[in-house]
Amino acid sequence: MESTSQCSRSHVTEVTPRTALPAPNIHTVNVLAMLEKAVGNLPELPDACESDEIAVFAESIPTDLAREDAWEHLDPMLNRFLGFGKTDASIYDELRGGARGLAAMVQYLKDFTSRYQIDGALLEGKIQRLVNVIKTQCVAITRTKCTHFGLHWTYAARA
DSSP, X not given: OOOOOOOOGGGOOOOOOOOOOOOOOHHHHHHHHHXXXXXXXSOOOOBOOTTSGGXXXXXXXXXXXXXXXXXXXXXXXXXXXXXXXXXXXXXHHTOOXXXXXXXXXXXXXXXXXXXXXXXXXXXXXXXXXHHHHHHXXXXXXXXXXXXXXXXXXXXXXOO
């Protein structure tokens, strides 16, 4: 029995293969892992609201930027939050949790840096400053109490 195809070329939809996002460079991964670890060591923070500087990181990353313009989009966002001339204490006072807080920031940075292949060297200074703020203001290397936001947390010494 002979088989004849009823499909013509005009009825077949061509499928464009999806390409995975390129993996971020290892330096970027390490810088963001350092931030994620520091954030994970924080006590519960007040939830961020829309008016908090950190809330911009809860938005979806843009998908229409040219790769060469991506850092020029991200850098001002980081500068507004970590700001030139801001003290460590003022940065710490702006740290927030919840759906629009630090966890959203970490995820935004992971997604953005992966999509646009941002070099970790560009992020390192700003992220290191934030990590240092977290460590020195609350999560010290030695045994200390964190009383920020009226919370009392004791952290064991880290090896």
